[in-house]
Amino acid sequence: MLRLHQLTKKVWKMSASLKTYFDSDTNNATHIVWDSENRKCAIIDSVLNFDLAAGSTSATAVDQLVAFVEEEGLNVEWILETHIHADHLTAAAYLKDKLGGRTGIGAGVVDVQKTFKKIYGLGDDFVADGAQFDHLFADGEEFQVGALSATILHTLGHTPACATYVIADMAFSGDTFFMPDSGTARCDFPGGSAAQLYNSLEKILALPPETRLFLNHDYGCGGSRDCCWETTVAGQRDKNIHVGGGTTAEEFIAMREERDAMLSMPRLVLPAIQVNMRAGELPPPDADGNRFLKIPLNAF
Ligand SMILES: [Fe+2]
Numbered sequence: 001m002l003r004l005h006q007l008t009k010k011v012w013k014m015s016a017s018l019k020t021y022f023d024s025d026t027n028n029a030t031h032i033v034w035d036s037e038n039r040k041c042a043i044i045d046s047v048l049n050f051d052l053a054a055g056s057t058s059a060t061a062v063d064q065l066v067a068f069v070e071e072e073g074l075n076v077e078w079i080l081e082t083h084i085h086a087d088h089l090t091a092a093a094y095l096k097d098k099l100g101g102r103t104g105i106g107a108g109v110v111d112v113q114k115t116f117k118k119i120y121g122l123g124d125d126f127v128a129d130g131a132q133f134d135h136l137f138a139d140g141e142e143f144q145v146g147a148l149s150a151t152i153l154h155t156l157g158h159t160p161a162c163a164t165y166v167i168a169d170m171a172f173s174g175d176t177f178f179m180p181d182s183g184t185a186r187c188d189f190p191g192g193s194a195a196q197l198y199n200s201l202e203k204i205l206a207l208p209p210e211t212r213l214f215l216n217h218d219y220g221c222g223g224s225r226d227c228c229w230e231t232t233v234a235g236q237r238d239k240n241i242h243v244g245g246g247t248t249a250e251e252f253i254a255m256r257e258e259r260d261a262m263l264s265m266p267r268l269v270l271p272a273i274q275v276n277m278r279a280g281e282l283p284p285p286d287a288d289g290n291r292f293l294k295i296p297l298n299a300f
Pocket residue numbers: 083084085086087158175
């Protein structure tokens with residue numbers, strides 16, 4: 001932990017910039033972080049919009065991000081996922097095609113692929129080895145965004161592929177914490193675990209208290225405030241309604257499992273996972289060039 005603290009202090013002096021796009025259709029925050037000196041950037045958790053009724057994808061929203069990257073003269077080094085999302089399709093493949101860069105995700109994606117290959121009844125043409133992504137990050141692996149030092153922490157619990165990217169003085173924690181007034185992410189998807197999530201939250205809380213913490217989702221706390229996606233490690237430790245103030249592991253697990261039992265599946269879960277575990281590539285076309293999503297029946 002001392003090492004991470006030193007790392008964060010060291011890069012504090014480097015100039016990191018950030019821009020966030022919030023997609024109100026999926027309540028997803030896409031973060032672009034870049035080294036202000038050499039303008040190399042990472043894009044974290046992008047969104048390809050999807051009209052479920054029409055079965056059509058749309059890049060209208062993500063094209064705003066593409067325009068920003070081009071206008072700012074940013075050079076995309078990484079296109080990162082904090083996990084295999086269940087509530088939106090990633091635009092990773094679209095962004096890689098438009099802007100370049102390497103896709104990356106936590107190495108636990110292989111576990112997600114193995115599980116969902118069975119659920120979707122996929123054949124030998126889908127290999128559950130993570131090779132759909134350019135890089136699989138090991139826990140604690142260090143990398144660079146331009147001259148900014150970065151480290152990935154595996155923060156499992158919501159899913160087996162979940163990770164937090166610590167870049168400069170910022171941490172992008174995906175679906176672990178929500179805003180302090182909204183709690184934490186669910187743990188009832190295949191491979192999820194409330195006990196693992198508790199340990200992951202502790203891992204994030206061990207970062208320096210001033211670390212800026214950027215979240216994947218916000219729902220405006222049930223409409224009581226505007227959507228927001230930035231807090232701090234200290235803010236979570238003090239005020240998070242699920243773990244703030246010294247909640248024990250036993251208390252957290254009991255609360256999380258009781259809440260999860262009442263949640264319905266996200267609207268886009270079945271379309272999203274089969275695209276996201278292909279790093280954003282749509283399923284391969286048939287002989288006529290048409291692409292189809294699969295809807296497994298009674299899988300959940
Ligand atoms: Fe998620």
